[in-house]
Amino acid sequence: MGKIAFMFPGQGAQYIGMGKDFYEQIAVSKNAFQTASKVVGLDLEKLCFEENEELNITEYTQIAILTVEIALLYALEEIGVKSDINIGLSLGEYSALVASGVLSFEDACKVVRQRGIYMEKEVPAGQGAMSAVLGLDANMIEDCLANVEGNVQIANYNCPGQIVISGDLMAVTDAGKVLTQAGARRVIPLNVSGPFHSQLLKGAGDKLGTVLDTVTINDIRLPYVANYTAQYVKDKNDVKELLKKQVYSSVKFEQSIKMLIEDGVDTFIEIGPGKTLSGFVKKIARDVKVFNVEKVEDLGLFGKV
Structure with a gap:
């Protein structure tokens, strides 16, 4: 069993x-x-x-x-x-x-x-951010984040096709653009009070x-x-x-x-x-x-x- x-x-x-x-x-x-x-x-x-x-x-x-x-x-x-x-x-x-x-x-x-x-x-309000990244492989996300200036990283490996990123507001915003260009289906900013797990x-x-x-x-x-x-x-x-x-x-x-x-x-x-x-x-x-x-x-x- x-x-x-x-x-x-x-x-x-x-x-x-x-x-x-x-x-x-x-x-x-x-x-x-x-x-x-x-x-x-x-x-x-x-x-x-x-x-x-x-x-x-x-x-x-x-x-x-x-x-x-x-x-x-x-x-x-x-x-x-x-x-x-x-x-x-x-x-x-x-x-x-x-x-x-x-x-x-x-x-x-x-x-x-x-x-x-x-x-x-x-982290003071407005300085950090998190976004959900849909439809992109975790390895691809890791490679993309390595080329983004500022503090941004994967916060949650949830399941295939759903990863959450977290960090400085500007870095997370820039990462969203890079990930979209790399083929992410959607990058969705999350309504959270801080850059958790960063x-x-x-x-x-x-x-x-x-x-x-x-x-x-x-x-x-x-x-x-x-x-x-x-x-x-x-x-x-x-x-x-x-x-x-x-x-x-x-x-x-x-x-x-x-x-x-x-x-x-x-x-x-x-x-x-x-x-x-x-x-x-x-x-x-x-x-x-x-x-x-x-x-x-x-x-x-x-x-x-």
Whole structure:
């Protein structure tokens, strides 16, 4: 029998009302919201369930998504659905760490709250940018970026034909023109508050390192994949440095999924808001099973795994 991987999405998947049915119907999920609120001193129920402007601001988005993902994870675990391996995209890596027993949920809340603040504030508004590049091979994009002046790099290897670039506003704009001329089907500027996963965020990564130094890294109970390496993390002493570098380095999601499939994973369960990661996986490999847990009724799928 093949292996099961839990996948946790990152920033951008959030919406008002995410996780509300779990909060209302499942005690372990409600407890996750209450725990997060207590740890970070925010009203997570209000942030996630009531109309507000804060949910789309990075410093609040990140803790909100983490809370929802762990609330859903607890509900899944309670009905006996377990993973063999865990992976998250960017912010989602923290949910994977909780699922793998590496971080307590409380410590993950503490770190992610600060991560959101540092990433939000590191680069002044309007100085950085990100764009999605569609329909161009990753190697071609890397070659093109090498010839663009300024700070621009690949931020996310999402799936074949979808790469995200990040860096200085001018460099990202220039790169968009070069990539279009090189054959990209579209280059779409993203509505984000900073040049995430670029070298411009190294300061945020360094600040995050000081927060990581205050939390406990536990033994790795279940394998998890680091965004920075697209490989399993074998030594818990590597975790903090990998999370620090993740802030300003490329997220190698496509490479990670290919590695997992080679290692025998044939079932992927996306846990959290939206279906973004499921879409990526289907473009990477069509012959694997992909499920989503976003609503309480989704728990009924798991007679099928």
